[in-house]
Amino acid sequence: MTRYVALGSSMAAGPGIAPRAPGSPRAAMRSARNYPHLLAADLGLEPGPEFVDVSFSGATTAHLLTDSQLGAPPQVEALDGTETLVTITIGGNDVFYVPGLLVATIPSPLRLLPVVGPRLRHALDPTARQVALAGLGGAMRAVARAVRRRSPQARVVFVDYLTLLPPAGQAAFPLRERYVDQGRRTGERLAAATAAAAAATGCELVAAGAASREHHAWSADPWSVGARVPLPGRPLAYHPNATGMRAVADLVKAHLEAG
Template identity: 45%
Template sequence: MISPGSRYVALGSSFAAGPGVKPLLDRAAGRSGRNYPHLVAEALSLDLVDVTYSGATTANILTDRQDQAPPQLDAVGPETELVTITAGGNDLEYVGAFLRGSLMNTLALPATVLGRRVANRIRARVSYLRDDAAYEAVANSLVEIVTRIRESAPRSRIVLVDYLTLVGPGTRARLDVPLNEEQLPSIVFLADGLARAFSTAAAKSGADLVTASVASQDHAIGSAEPWTTGFSLRPRALGGFVPYHPNEAGMAAVADLVVAHLRTTD
């Protein structure tokens, strides 16, 4: 169990940073003060260094600057005792493909007045297919991140936290998920490949794994208690939200999963 006061470094992309979850601490990073790292740190009385950043790829964790921010691994040092990692989705353009597909389908609705062919051309501009090498690359990058953390912080506990499920058993094509019944399975296929990459990386590296993807199957978009948002073109000033991202309930749920994992495993 991680002792109170221990240094905890949170790495990852928007599914860890929490854009749209108030309060917003860093606008450029889309980093919330109630994201799962902050909630974990609060529950366990840890000294949090949160360098999560919306839009981050695994390269932004390993080597590449993002805007003015240095590679996220720079935050890990010998005093670090806990690290959580949620990244890899942007390597696959997982949410990006979902967003573009939803936008293209929304734009294609008026095009049906002009003809089905025009609408289909608009929808066809988004690809949801990824080859096996893409998922393998994510897994390898996650393994490299774990390896680099161990070099910098040999005593650290490292936890891979995968992505909340967006499309689940109760998700249907409708206004808040404007994909058709042929496109939705492609998003599920992408999500499954991403989850497998995390599982593979944990097995290869020996890092801990928290499967938020499994725990959230019944809390996907369209469920009675969703942990993620749907699609909206409405500006946030007019009641809109960040599409296809964890909401407050989702962040709290992931934090509970991480805390429970840390409390029940050595």
């Protein structure tokens, strides 16, 4: 029997893509049309014992390994050793990738507010980001080792983040150029850390970021969305749209079929 477990952050969960996955925590913002659900359907797997999606918006590597997230247990606890497939999309929240883009989009006076202001400014702090990036590789390898230890028979596939930002020289209104550059560099470092962790631990890689370079949020055929006001029933800013989730599911399926 095939058992597929999906682990990850909002880039796997698909916040704002309706409908919400039945029975999932509202705080997870987990879509029934995210790439794990679409892939499971393509593989003929039904939610339940043979398909478990524990992706959770806002998750960090610590939430996969050791930390509860808003009452949800660490995601690796969903693994029982019978898995034949595990997908992992994680790391961006560790290094303020999407959070930094979101903060850079809001009016700067909000960053001066008491209580919340310091947290907002921290997401844009280049020193804090460099410290976080320096620790990302070790955290990603720890995730891979933990998954392989718990699921020794599984194909463990890292699926990296979609490309969100346009290439150098192209604007990404309303983001200022320095924040676009910072975000682009962070995305590149995240993709490199994901690939390195997969290679170092014998895991597999689906490079969704490379596949989506021409489908960034400001392109003519976007797989993600840029700056936007959050409204019910539509994807959150700087996250995959339904087209992007379908594309990622197709990429993972093609990778699995290729061997």
